[in-house]
Amino acid sequence: MIPYWLLYFLTLVIFVLGLYCLVAKKNIIKKIIGVVITEYSINLFLVLIGYRKGGIAPILLKDISEQQMAEKGVDPLPQALVLTSIVIGLGVLALMVSMVLRLYEKYKTFDMSEINDLKG
Amino acid sequence: MDQLAADKSKGMTVIVKTVVRFVIGIIVMFGAYIVAYGHITPGGGFAGGVILACGYIILTLAFGRELALSKLSDTGASILDNTGALVFASIALLGYIGGAFFMNFIDHGTLFHLFSAGIIPLCNVAIGIKVTASLFAIFIALSIFGRFISKIVEEEEEE
Amino acid sequence: MDLYLLILLIFMIIGSIIAIETKKLLSSVISVGVVGFSLSIAFLMLKAPDIAITQIVVEILILVVLIRATISTDNTAIEKHWDTFSFVSSLIFFGLFLVFAFLAVHDLNHFGHPLLTVSKRYLAEGPKETHAANIVTSILLDYRGYDTLGEATVLFTSIVGAFVILRRRGRKKKSDQDMEKVGILQDEDIKKNFGEIEGDDDGSTGGR
Numbered sequence: 001m002i003p004y005w006l007l008y009f010l011t012l013v014i015f016v017l018g019l020y021c022l023v024a025k026k027n028i029i030k031k032i033i034g035v036v037i038t039e040y041s042i043n044l045f046l047v048l049i050g051y052r053k054g055g056i057a058p059i060l061l062k063d064i065s066e067q068q069m070a071e072k073g074v075d076p077l078p079q080a081l082v083l084t085s086i087v088i089g090l091g092v093l094a095l096m097v098s099m100v101l102r103l104y105e106k107y108k109t110f111d112m113s114e115i116n117d118l119k120g
Numbered sequence: 121m122d123q124l125a126a127d128k129s130k131g132m133t134v135i136v137k138t139v140v141r142f143v144i145g146i147i148v149m150f151g152a153y154i155v156a157y158g159h160i161t162p163g164g165g166f167a168g169g170v171i172l173a174c175g176y177i178i179l180t181l182a183f184g185r186e187l188a189l190s191k192l193s194d195t196g197a198s199i200l201d202n203t204g205a206l207v208f209a210s211i212a213l214l215g216y217i218g219g220a221f222f223m224n225f226i227d228h229g230t231l232f233h234l235f236s237a238g239i240i241p242l243c244n245v246a247i248g249i250k251v252t253a254s255l256f257a258i259f260i261a262l263s264i265f266g267r268f269i270s271k272i273v274e275e276e277e278e279e
Numbered sequence: 280m281d282l283y284l285l286i287l288l289i290f291m292i293i294g295s296i297i298a299i300e301t302k303k304l305l306s307s308v309i310s311v312g313v314v315g316f317s318l319s320i321a322f323l324m325l326k327a328p329d330i331a332i333t334q335i336v337v338e339i340l341i342l343v344v345l346i347r348a349t350i351s352t353d354n355t356a357i358e359k360h361w362d363t364f365s366f367v368s369s370l371i372f373f374g375l376f377l378v379f380a381f382l383a384v385h386d387l388n389h390f391g392h393p394l395l396t397v398s399k400r401y402l403a404e405g406p407k408e409t410h411a412a413n414i415v416t417s418i419l420l421d422y423r424g425y426d427t428l429g430e431a432t433v434l435f436t437s438i439v440g441a442f443v444i445l446r447r448r449g450r451k452k453k454s455d456q457d458m459e460k461v462g463i464l465q466d467e468d469i470k471k472n473f474g475e476i477e478g479d480d481d482g483s484t485g486g487r
Contacts, residue, residue, distance in 0.1 A: 002281050004391075005384040010288045012380045014295055016373045021299045024365045029304050029349055033311055036341065037295050040318050043334075047325050050398075053280075053391030057326045058414040059162060060406050062232065070403040073414075074326045075393045077401065080418040082330055084430045087166045087251070090337050091437035094258050097348045098441040101265060154332070159411040162328040164419065170336040177343065205435055212428055222424040228410040237411035240420045247431065254438045255340065261445045262347050 007048060014041035026112045028100050032093070039089045043082045050075030130184030140182040147175040155248035159237045165244040169251025176256045185263065197257040204250030211239055211246065280324070281390070287321050304349045312342045329415050 018041060021034030051074060058076035060069060100110075107115050131137065154161075155168030180188040192200075218225030229236035291314050298310035315338035322331040388394055395402075401418055411417040419427050 002285060004389045005381075005387070007281070007284060007288065007390055008384040008387060009381060010285075010292065012384070013377070014288075014292060016377060017292070017295050017299060020369050020373055024362070024369045025299070026362070027304070029345075030299070030307070032345070032348075033298055033307055036311055036345075037298065037314065040291075040314060043330075044318060044321060047322060047327055047330065048390070049387070050393050051325050051391060052393055055326055057162075057328055058402065059328070060231075060412040060414065066403065066406060069406075069414075070399070073402045075395055075398050076405075076414045076418055077398045079327050079330055079415050080423065081426075082327075083164070083166065083333055083415070083419065084426060086330070086333050086337050087170075088430060088433050088437075090170075090255075090340060091434045093341060094262075094344060095437045095441045095444075097344050098262070098265075098444045100348055101262075102444055159413050159416050162332060162413065162415075164329065164333075164413075164416050167329070167333040167336060170333070170340060174336060174339060177340075201435070201438070205431060208431055209428070212424065222428070224409065224421055231406060231410050232412055237409055237417070238421070240409070240411055240416060243420050243424075243427075244416075247427075250431065251434070254434065258438055258441055259343070261442060262344065265445045 008045065011041050011045045011048060015045075028103065028110050028112055028115075031112075032096055032100070035096070036089070036093065039085070043085055046078045046082050046085075050078040130186065132182050136182050140178055144175055144179060147178070148172060151175060151248075151252075155244055156241065157234070158244040159240045160232060160234075165247030166251055168244075169248040170255065172248065172252040173255035173259075176252070177259055180259070180263070185260070189260070192253075192256065194257060194260055197253045197260075200253035201250055201257065204246050204248075204253065207246040208243060208250065211243055215239075284321060284324060287317055287324070291317055291321075305346070308342065308345045308349060311345070312338065315341065329413070 015038055018034045018037030018039075021037065022031050023034075025031060025034070052072070054072065055074040056064070056069070056072050058069070058073050058079070060066070103115060104110060109115070151168050151171035151174075153168075154163035154171060155165055158164035158168065176188060176192065179191070212222045215221055215223035215225055217223075224238040224240075226238040228238050235241070294310050294314040294317070298307045298314065301307050301310070315334065319331050319334040319338065322334055401414060401422065405414045405417050405422075406412060409417045409421050411421070
């Protein structure tokens, strides 16, 4: 009903939107928002690759046998890596925001074209 | 400490304070459950640590910064952070007892019990403590910096 | 099931376009929050409850930190000049990227039939070898524990870095303090130490 590549392609469209916001906008906060949107799209792409149709979550319950898990389980390896990636994104955002606050204290503006003039 | 809690000038209104007093025990208990049962149900050290840090943040927002700092000072947060990281690294080094780096050398136990799966619950607890202390400390640092920066901006505009 | 994911993805695209284009900074931060929460619902639909829990709470903290950055300053992002070069060049390059991405996604596996070259062993032997019911946690802390050690290091380093940047400094005026440390002499000091210097008006070497 839906072509199989459409979901992957729309995720890459979100990636390109985030990257455009990072490159072409002048306000620093917009650039940070671009980085955040790019990270979301990449995490979604990794989990989309590991999905299995009609699958069950990779958590063993008491009434699921191990053979059922091997036949119907969703890929657990991208999930472990995306868990790492989400928490690293939070740490990097804290660092970026602290840099932006220092820049605002020195230059009194968020506009990147005024900060770009190096003084002495 | 009750004087800090009943101070009307800091924090938010009476309704928010009453609700937060009731809710924060539930949040801390939920966060500890997610950390401790990380190898049986979904969750783990990172999600539980972030939930506990959110509990501290709602305490700071509702009652003001002094009360939150009296519960866990910034020096204490830094000590907890480093302790969590050191415990995690030492668990990895102790794996040499089993033969290799990061080897699961404790007796595994049975499935679906709380004390099972070797080093995994210990690692979850260490990571949970580390993430909680880190995120709480960075929130306090960002909020203190705000007061400092607006004071400097005012002083430089007066001159 | 595919249809629900498609609706969620289109909703996320609209949310991110609003976050990029709106002029008020607080509105764009709230739009980023909306994108994050619908991402958590998408993770739940893709049968990954671990990641859904982590994404919701981390999204709340991202919103708190971003609102802290925008709330105490001027709140609009009005651009003065229209920067045509970066706009046109980014359109060209990202259009090229999307064309190649369209050709490349035809080579991926069909949605719903994963490859599972390594994870066959993790799914089959994981609970038996490690006696942990949560297979994702056993991958994170037993099979791939070294990556988790690296992640803890990265988190630790970024938090320590943020502390160093936000440290309180002295009360002296900042420009004097910086110039003294680096050794830049002011104009009065140059005239005092070296006397008046007659200079050539044109900087050309060689004769007149």
